[in-house]
Structures are given as structure tokens and as C-alpha cells.
Amino acid sequence: MTTELRVGIAGLGSVSAQILPCFRDLPGVRLAGAADQRKEARDQFSKNFDLPVFADVESMCRSQDIDVVWVATPNTVHCEHAVAAANNGKHVICEKPMAVSLEQCDAMIDAAQKNGVRLLQGHSKIYDAPIRAMREVVASGRIGRIIQIDSWNFNDWLQRPRLASEVDTNLGGGLVYRQGPHMVDIVRYIAGGLATSVRAVTGRHDPHFNTEGNFTALIEFEGGAAASLGFNGYGYFDVTELTWGIGEGGQQHPDPRLKSRKPRRAGPMEADDKYRYVADTAPGEVYARGRRMPFFGLTVVSCERGAIRQSPDGLYLYTDTGCEELPVARGHGRATELVELRDALAVGRPVFPDGTWGRATLEVCLGMLQSSRERREISLIRQVPSV
Ligand SMILES: NC(=O)c1ccc[n+]([C@@H]2O[C@H](COP(=O)([O-])OP(=O)(O)OC[C@H]3O[C@@H](n4cnc5c(N)ncnc54)[C@H](O)[C@@H]3O)[C@@H](O)[C@H]2O)c1
Numbered sequence: 001m002t003t004e005l006r007v008g009i010a011g012l013g014s015v016s017a018q019i020l021p022c023f024r025d026l027p028g029v030r031l032a033g034a035a036d037q038r039k040e041a042r043d044q045f046s047k048n049f050d051l052p053v054f055a056d057v058e059s060m061c062r063s064q065d066i067d068v069v070w071v072a073t074p075n076t077v078h079c080e081h082a083v084a085a086a087n088n089g090k091h092v093i094c095e096k097p098m099a100v101s102l103e104q105c106d107a108m109i110d111a112a113q114k115n116g117v118r119l120l121q122g123h124s125k126i127y128d129a130p131i132r133a134m135r136e137v138v139a140s141g142r143i144g145r146i147i148q149i150d151s152w153n154f155n156d157w158l159q160r161p162r163l164a165s166e167v168d169t170n171l172g173g174g175l176v177y178r179q180g181p182h183m184v185d186i187v188r189y190i191a192g193g194l195a196t197s198v199r200a201v202t203g204r205h206d207p208h209f210n211t212e213g214n215f216t217a218l219i220e221f222e223g224g225a226a227a228s229l230g231f232n233g234y235g236y237f238d239v240t241e242l243t244w245g246i247g248e249g250g251q252q253h254p255d256p257r258l259k260s261r262k263p264r265r266a267g268p269m270e271a272d273d274k275y276r277y278v279a280d281t282a283p284g285e286v287y288a289r290g291r292r293m294p295f296f297g298l299t300v301v302s303c304e305r306g307a308i309r310q311s312p313d314g315l316y317l318y319t320d321t322g323c324e325e326l327p328v329a330r331g332h333g334r335a336t337e338l339v340e341l342r343d344a345l346a347v348g349r350p351v352f353p354d355g356t357w358g359r360a361t362l363e364v365c366l367g368m369l370q371s372s373r374e375r376r377e378i379s380l381i382r383q384v385p386s387v
Pocket residue numbers: 010011012013014015016035036037038041055056057071072073074075077095096097123163178
């Protein structure tokens with residue numbers, strides 16, 4: 001293998017606009033190619049980069065000039081593409097959710113193990129520096145054992161431009177599959193990872209989209225902590241009003257209440273319209289590097305002798321002596337996956353979060369859907385600890 005990790009992107013849709021800028025100025029890693037079934041996407045990539053581009057992911061996986069495949073295709077084909085990459089000896093970074101079933105996750109983990117490659121759960125909120133810092137405070141025991149996490153998010157997820165497949169729960173679409181992993185990763189990571197059960201109510205309340213647009217969930221953890229999760233993606237209220245206007249990529253809006261209200265969408269979009277929209281609104285550097293600390297909603301962590309939440313540039317720690325601000329060093333934004341893989345390979349250690357973590361988070365999300373359907377608590381048996 002070369003000393004630089006050569007990364008190929010599988011899927012040049014919305015999320016690739018966040019990923020592609022990450023390669024700038026990142027030592028030890030370089031963009032080496034891409035694959036997409038859409039010709040326009042391939043043409044655009046060729047215009048921007050003088051690199052090989054493939055019409056199917058399998059062909060890119062067979063290339064001798066690629067060491068890592070970053071799977072950014074739709075959720076239903078993550079398994080197919082990750083297994084193809086692993087079977088060709090490539091390391092895999094896979095977007096969330098890891099797949100659409102636990103059996104698919106098993107196949108991906110097996111393929112990575114069999115071929116001796118790393119399988120990294122990509123785009124986890126565990127990569128966000130403030131989430132890591134919260135976990136560090138909890139794990140240090142400084143304010144006692146964790147007892148409770150409350151995590152809220154309100155955004156316009158269901159009002160963004162979506163293909164029909166993205167708002168079809170049977171195809172891994174909707175709010176639980178697509179956004180659930182973020183919130184579940186946050187609470188699992190901070191609480192130590194080992195969830196024991198989930199009870200949830202999920203809702204489909206936008207008449208134009210027959211998929212989940214909201215959920216409320218209660219997760220219990222080994223050791224007795226509990227997390228409550230509330231997520232509403234209908235777009236009437238934006239949680240950044242409660243987080244200094246700062247959103248997921250660290251971008252800050254001066255006053256979220258003054259964001260102009262767009263006409264409500266009456267259904268999914270045709271592919272041409274969606275990808276034109278994506279090309280016109282690519283977030284570029286904002287997501288690659290961020291500006292302030294990234295906020296994925298509002299999360300308050302309560303321990304026996306104190307509480308923690310994010311501040312714009314770090315954490316607020318509340319104890320008997322008052323409120324103290326802990327500065328947090330800036331992370332690598334969406335380049336963190338690449339840094340984690342590069343650094344793990346350099347010293348021969350496992351990656352984190354890996355496939356078993358992604359599978360455990362998917363187990364919770366699937367448990368949320370099942371719990372709501374069957375109106376009962378679901379036991380969780382595939383959980384793994386925070387590292
Ligand atoms: N949109 C986001 O902001 C976002 C953020 C984080 C993670 N994700 C995740 O990233 C993945 C991709 O999401 P997206 O929003 O970019 O989707 P998208 O539909 O915008 O892009 C998917 C791309 O994959 C291509 N594609 C589809 N099937 C293919 C196949 N079989 N072979 C080759 N190319 C194929 C499509 O042509 C398209 O360019 C999903 O798993 C999603 O959950 C999305």
C-alpha cells in the first residue's frame with residue numbers, strides 16, 4: 001500500500017458535497033476517484049477533479065489505485081457496496097445508517113473481518129468534538145455516575161428536497177432511519193453504549209409524505225441511566241433557536257426566527273430537480289471545517305453531582321459551585337472519519353466507531369420502529385460499549 005490512503009467516493013449525491021472538501025490539506029489521505037450511476041454526476045466530478053470516475057461501484061472497488069471506499073450511496077445498497085469493497089481488499093467508511101437490516105450489517109462486518117480491512121461507521125455524531133468532550137467528562141467520573149440524557153432536535157428534515165426513496169421507510173428512508181442514528185449515537189456514546197431497551201412512538205403526520213417525520217423515544221442503559229429523545233422534522237420550529245443559532249455543521253445564523261419560511265413541499269422530487277438543487281446549494285467548506293462547534297440539537301447530560309450541555313465553543317459544566325465553561329478543541333469536521341482511519345492504520349489499532357457500533361445503533365432505530373408499531377418496549381441484545 002502507498003503511504004497515502006487513496007479514497008474513492010461511492011455516490012456523488014447530496015452528502016458528497018460535504019465529503020469532497022474534506023480532502024483539502026489533509027496529510028496522509030487523498031481523493032483518488034469516484035463512482036456514480038448518474039452520468040451528470042460523473043461528468044461534474046471529472047470537471048472538478050482529474051481523477052478516475054466509474055459508472056458502477058464494483059468497478060471502482062476492483063481498481064488497484066483505491067485503498068478506501070467511502071460508501072455514500074442510498075441506504076439499501078450500503079451492504080452491497082461495502083461487501084464489494086471489502087472483498088476487493090478495500091477499507092470501508094459507510095454513511096449512516098449502516099444498512100437497512102441487522103442481517104445486512106452482519107454481512108458487512110463478516111466481509112471486513114474475513115478480508116482484514118477496517119469498516120468504519122461514517123458520519124456519526126460521535127465525531128463531533130463537543131460530544132466527545134461530554135463523554136470524557138462522564139467517563140472521568142468527575143460529577144458522578146450518569147443518570148439521565150435528554151436530547152431534542154427540531155428541524156425541517158422532511159421539508160428538504162427528497163427523492164421518493166428517501167421518504168419510503170421500506171427503503172431505509174424517513175426520519176427514524178435517516179436521522180435516528182445521529183441522536184442514538186449521541187446518547188449511546190455518552191451513556192457508555194450499552195442500551196438495554198427502547199420504547200418509542202414514531203409519527204407520520206405530514207399528509208404528503210407517508211414516512212416518519214417525528215419520534216419520541218425512551219432508552220434504558222446498563223447501569224440504570226435513561227435517555228429521552230425527541231425529534232420533530234416537520235419544519236415548523238428550528239432547534240437552533242435554542243443553540244445560539246448554531247446548527248449541525250457549526251454554521252451560525254444570526255437569528256433563526258428570521259429565517260424566511262419557504263412554501264411547504266407537497267411530495268418528493270424528481271431526481272433531476274433534486275440534484276440540480278443539490279448542485280446549487282452545496283455546503284462546501286461550511287461542513288468541511290465548520291465555524292463554531294457543531295450542534296445536533298440540544299442535549300443535556302445529568303450526572304449524580306452535576307450536569308453538562310454544549311456552549312457555543314465548548315461545554316457548560318453545572319455543579320454545586322456554579323457554571324463553568326470548558327473549552328473544547330475544534331475537531332476535524334467531516335474529515336474526522338478520514339483522520340480516524342488514517343491514524344488507526346498507522347498504528348495497527350481497530351477503528352471506532354466500527355461496524356459493530358453501527359449495527360448496535362441500527363438495532364436501536366429498528367427497535368424504535370418496532371416499539372411504535374407494537375406499542376411495547378423492545379429489548380436490545382446487539383449493543384457494544386463506547387471506546
Ligand atoms: N443528505 C445528507 O445530508 C446526508 C448526510 C449524512 C449522511 N447521508 C447518508 O448518505 C447516503 C447518501 O445520501 P444522499 O443524501 O447523498 O443521497 P443522494 O440520493 O443525494 O445521493 C446518492 C448518490 O448515489 C448514486 N447511486 C444510487 N444508487 C447507486 C448505485 N447502485 N451505484 C452507484 N451510484 C448510485 C446516486 O446517483 C446519487 O448520486 C445515505 O446513506 C444517507 O443516509 C446523507
